[in-house]
Amino acid sequence: MCRIGSIKSKVAFSPSKALYLMLPQQEGHDNSGFAMVMQDLYGIFTPYKDKPLLSLACTQRGAQMVEDFMDSHNWEQVAEWIPVPNDQPGLDIKAMPYYIFRNYDYPEYYRDKPMAEKEELLLDMRLKLREILEKAGEGYVYSFWPDVLTLKEIGDPRDIATYFRLWDDNGCLMAKSVVVQCRQNTNYDIVRYAAHPFFLQGYTLCANGENTFYTKNKEFQKSLHRGYVGFESDSQNFLYTLHYVLHELKWPIEYYKHVITPLPFTEINQREDKDVLTSIRQSLAHLEINGPNTIIANLPDGRMLTCCDSKKLRPVVVGRTDTMVAIASEVCGLNEIMPDRDMSQDIYPNEREVVVIDNDLEVQRWKQ
Amino acid sequence: METIKVRDITKSDLKWNIEYIAERCTMCGSCVSTCTFGAIKAGVMRVDKIFSQNIKPDPQNTHKTIPVIKQVKTLANACVGCGMCAKVCPNDAIKPVRNTDDNRQTLMAHDAGPVKRGGRTNLNAQRTLDHIIVGRISQMTDPSLDSIRHTFDVRSPFGRVLPAKSLPFILKDGKLTMAHKAPPVQWIYPLIFSDMSIGALSTRAWEAVAMAVAYLNEKCGLPVRMSSGEGGMPSKLLESEQLKYMILQIASGHFGWNRIVKAIPKMKTDPAGVLIKIGQGAKPGDGGLLQAAKVAEHVQAIRGVPKATLSSPPNHQGLYSIEESVQKMHLSLNAAFGFRVPVAIKCAASATSVSVYNNLLRDPYQICGGFFIDGIQGGTGAANEISLDHTGHPIVSKIRDCYLAAVKQGLQGQIPLYGGGGIGMTGNAAADAFKMICLGANGVFVGKMLIQLLGCVGNEHGRCNACNTGNCPTGICTQDPRLVKRLDVEYGAERIVDYVLTFDKELRKLMAPIGNSSLPVGRSDALVSTDAAIAKQLGIQYVC
Numbered sequence: 001m002c003r004i005g006s007i008k009s010k011v012a013f014s015p016s017k018a019l020y021l022m023l024p025q026q027e028g029h030d031n032s033g034f035a036m037v038m039q040d041l042y043g044i045f046t047p048y049k050d051k052p053l054l055s056l057a058c059t060q061r062g063a064q065m066v067e068d069f070m071d072s073h074n075w076e077q078v079a080e081w082i083p084v085p086n087d088q089p090g091l092d093i094k095a096m097p098y099y100i101f102r103n104y105d106y107p108e109y110y111r112d113k114p115m116a117e118k119e120e121l122l123l124d125m126r127l128k129l130r131e132i133l134e135k136a137g138e139g140y141v142y143s144f145w146p147d148v149l150t151l152k153e154i155g156d157p158r159d160i161a162t163y164f165r166l167w168d169d170n171g172c173l174m175a176k177s178v179v180v181q182c183r184q185n186t187n188y189d190i191v192r193y194a195a196h197p198f199f200l201q202g203y204t205l206c207a208n209g210e211n212t213f214y215t216k217n218k219e220f221q222k223s224l225h226r227g228y229v230g231f232e233s234d235s236q237n238f239l240y241t242l243h244y245v246l247h248e249l250k251w252p253i254e255y256y257k258h259v260i261t262p263l264p265f266t267e268i269n270q271r272e273d274k275d276v277l278t279s280i281r282q283s284l285a286h287l288e289i290n291g292p293n294t295i296i297a298n299l300p301d302g303r304m305l306t307c308c309d310s311k312k313l314r315p316v317v318v319g320r321t322d323t324m325v326a327i328a329s330e331v332c333g334l335n336e337i338m339p340d341r342d343m344s345q346d347i348y349p350n351e352r353e354v355v356v357i358d359n360d361l362e363v364q365r366w367k368q
Numbered sequence: 369m370e371t372i373k374v375r376d377i378t379k380s381d382l383k384w385n386i387e388y389i390a391e392r393c394t395m396c397g398s399c400v401s402t403c404t405f406g407a408i409k410a411g412v413m414r415v416d417k418i419f420s421q422n423i424k425p426d427p428q429n430t431h432k433t434i435p436v437i438k439q440v441k442t443l444a445n446a447c448v449g450c451g452m453c454a455k456v457c458p459n460d461a462i463k464p465v466r467n468t469d470d471n472r473q474t475l476m477a478h479d480a481g482p483v484k485r486g487g488r489t490n491l492n493a494q495r496t497l498d499h500i501i502v503g504r505i506s507q508m509t510d511p512s513l514d515s516i517r518h519t520f521d522v523r524s525p526f527g528r529v530l531p532a533k534s535l536p537f538i539l540k541d542g543k544l545t546m547a548h549k550a551p552p553v554q555w556i557y558p559l560i561f562s563d564m565s566i567g568a569l570s571t572r573a574w575e576a577v578a579m580a581v582a583y584l585n586e587k588c589g590l591p592v593r594m595s596s597g598e599g600g601m602p603s604k605l606l607e608s609e610q611l612k613y614m615i616l617q618i619a620s621g622h623f624g625w626n627r628i629v630k631a632i633p634k635m636k637t638d639p640a641g642v643l644i645k646i647g648q649g650a651k652p653g654d655g656g657l658l659q660a661a662k663v664a665e666h667v668q669a670i671r672g673v674p675k676a677t678l679s680s681p682p683n684h685q686g687l688y689s690i691e692e693s694v695q696k697m698h699l700s701l702n703a704a705f706g707f708r709v710p711v712a713i714k715c716a717a718s719a720t721s722v723s724v725y726n727n728l729l730r731d732p733y734q735i736c737g738g739f740f741i742d743g744i745q746g747g748t749g750a751a752n753e754i755s756l757d758h759t760g761h762p763i764v765s766k767i768r769d770c771y772l773a774a775v776k777q778g779l780q781g782q783i784p785l786y787g788g789g790g791i792g793m794t795g796n797a798a799a800d801a802f803k804m805i806c807l808g809a810n811g812v813f814v815g816k817m818l819i820q821l822l823g824c825v826g827n828e829h830g831r832c833n834a835c836n837t838g839n840c841p842t843g844i845c846t847q848d849p850r851l852v853k854r855l856d857v858e859y860g861a862e863r864i865v866d867y868v869l870t871f872d873k874e875l876r877k878l879m880a881p882i883g884n885s886s887l888p889v890g891r892s893d894a895l896v897s898t899d900a901a902i903a904k905q906l907g908i909q910y911v912c
């Protein structure tokens with residue numbers, strides 16, 4: 001299993017905190033990569049919170065292709081951060097030539113459109129860029145969304161952090177929320193797109209485990225939405241279902257767990273809302289998840305969520321202080337970054353539980 | 369000296385020969401009276417015997433006429449290999465043996481018109497499912513489940529499932545509620561007892577199956593459903609609580625529906641569903657057939673017919689297109705039960721099954737509650753042998769094709785797929801069902817296997833298969849009260865119950881190692897095949 005983690009804080013923090021959360025948990029293949037999605041950005045991105053931020057890793061030619069494409073579609077660049085790497089010898093990193101984090105303004109005729117329309121446009125642009133870069137084999141685009149930054153790389157997370165100068169805590173890259181994971185795909189080919197967290201239209205998700213219903217999830221999701229692409233990892237299924245339930249069906253968040261790990265029929269039949277739960281179970285039977293899993297997700301409104309599989313085969317723990325909540329696969333990660341918290345308040349969600357942290361760091365938990 | 373009669377039927381012309389050991393036979397007569405086909409008779413034989421009566425050897429020769437059991441050498445009374453004589457003989461003096469060397473019986477039987485029989489295809493009994501292995505085992509990367517300790521949700525939908533976006537949900541105080549009813553869907557056990565009618569079966573055999581169903585539901589908590597077959601049901605059952613376990617079948621002859629329609633106002637509960645039978649895997653394109661020998665008085669009463677050979681037409685009259693069938697039959701049957709009961713359709717597997725399924729999936733009424741596809745290896749009570757052996761379509765790739773056709777359109781799961789025809793042919797229905805489910809079926813249906821559990825000795829290698837004659841030696845497939853007495857109803861029902869309980873355990877034994885606690889519908893990644901052609905056709909991994 002790979003270990004996953006997330007931090008949500010009232011005070012903006014540097015990515016090094018995410019590394020401190022993850023490194024004590026490392027085991028086995030865990031030191032094979034680093035991937036994080038930061039949300040609610042500060043530092044150099046503070047002035048551009050409403051401007052879509054493109055995160056990509058590419059070659060020089062790829063960078064040119066992206067620029068040409070964005071120009072030809074009337075996107076206006078408003079800010080850019082290109083990390084200057086610390087390329088010291090001996091680092092374990094398979095770096096790409098360029099990492100580009102660039103804020104754009106919408107094309108003029110789109111600026112006054114409702115957010116819902118902009119969201120669709122942002123997705124279309126990302127998919128198009130992905131297609132162009134993938135076809136040419138010149139790079140990877142991870143996210144294109146306001147106030148969201150994605151960084152993924154292959155190698156030892158400590159060295160990756162050195163390369164990107166994340167240990168410096170120089171205040172340039174800051175956020176109030178991050179979802180993180182330190183491992184490349186160990187089951188299949190190592191491709192950058194297979195590293196979670198995954199991102200889609202404001203939804204970020206990291207999953208630790210194996211989804212044994214990958215094939216049936218994938219076959220179903222492929223025709224549900226144009227944004228459900230890639231499928232390089234079985235964890236993408238969780239993200240797409242989250243997006244489908246909340247963004248497409250617009251159901252309340254309580255129903256996500258009912259879709260991925262429905263209650264057994266014997267339990268459904270004893271509930272008052274059995275008609276609704278049965279309908280969900282039968283209509284979305286192909287989105288059910290089996291196998292051992294835990295997920296951590298970030299929602300567009302900033303809330304963070306965690307839950308696990310229906311047999312509780314994978315661990316997760318939530319720890320909190322007055323200013324910060326962190327979620328990790330193993331408690332040693334929490335002990336590293338919040339040693340003084342009241343451990344008796346730690347939450348170990350059970351197989352039927354969902355834990356949501358809102359923007360005031362209030363923790364809501366309920367049983368499915 | 370006798371003259372040779374080359375045109376006579378002799379033992380060597382018949383498919384089954386009687387092997388008889390005169391020295392063991394005490395002439396008790398049991399075999400002759402047991403044989404329902406008149407295939408053996410008592411007779412005499414002149415034998416040469418050498419004997420010695422002195423203390424010293426003193427061999428003497430004598431001619432004797434002794435009583436023996438003889439095989440009747442006519443086509444009408446040909447032995448069918450049922451083995452009842454062997455079962456009844458206290459001295460192991462007699463048994464049928466297959467004559468592998470001759471086909472003259474088939475050839476000559478054609479004198480009397482198309483050959484009719486029951487059972488399954490004897491020509492196309494190949495087993496695709498045995499070339500498929502559950503090859504993706506959860507180890508290390510994800511743990512297997514424990515088939516005994518963990519809970520498993522072994523249920524399948526029966527009814528029209530709406531896409532999530534069409535569910536009649538409204539949001540009230542942060543909760544989803546139903547604005548109005550959705551089409552009825554039942555979650556049932558993935559093993560359906562398939563349509564064998566009263567008439568094809570003896571009432572007692574049918575009752576044994578129905579008893580097993582009631583027991584499995586009420587005592588074992590397994591919601592197994594049984595299809596009535598085209599032949600109606602006893603009024604008592606129609607008006608009982610147990611009706612909820614029954615799927616009422618309507619086929620082209622509409623037999624029994626007079627009584628069913630009349631019983632509707634008196635029904636205490638809704639039936640589990642209605643199954644419109646368009647075709648049957650064993651004899652596609654051919655209607656139902658119940659030969660006069662089996663149309664006993666009670667069958668006449670239930671079906672509302674005189675004593676005569678009952679042939680259902682090959683088509684439902686008036687259904688000249690698929691739109692007609694969806695609109696007319698589905699709507700009227702849905703309406704008959706107030707849209708509370710799923711109405712499904714059963715077709716013989718065919719090269720056209722995918723088109724049929726596509727039509728049903730795309731029908732704007734969203735009214736078809738299940739697509740049952742019956743493969744060539746399905747059984748029947750009576751059919752023309754030419755249909756049995758030479759028409760039809762194997763079920764395995766057909767289920768897969770239909771599932772993948774739905775996947776292509778994102779419509780999988782909306783009309784549950786049930787596959788049948790040869791499921792459990794080798795005795796292990798759980799393995800067959802599991803593989804079919806991984807390939808895309810929601811469940812399977814079985815018929816022949818059930819009567820085999822009751823005692824039927826027929827098989828797909830030409831044994832017995834005399835279900836059409838009224839002479840069923842086990843009392844299952846006959847209306848002759850003396851033969852029906854041979855059937856032990858309670859014992860038979862118990863066997864079915866025991867089998868299903870084992871089936872349930874075995875299904876878990878397959879779900880656990882692939883790490884699934886609910887049915888792996890469409891999990892083709894769990895399967896591998898040792899046959900490259902099969903792997904290619906089904907889209908699963910080839911392994912060797």
Ligand code: SF4
Binds near residue numbers: 408464
């Ligand atoms: S095997 Fe059956 S049909 Fe043949 S002689 Fe024996 S009882 Fe009769």
Ligand code: SF4
Binds near residue numbers: 487819824836845
């Ligand atoms: S035993 Fe009866 S039901 Fe079985 S094959 Fe023979 S005639 Fe048919």
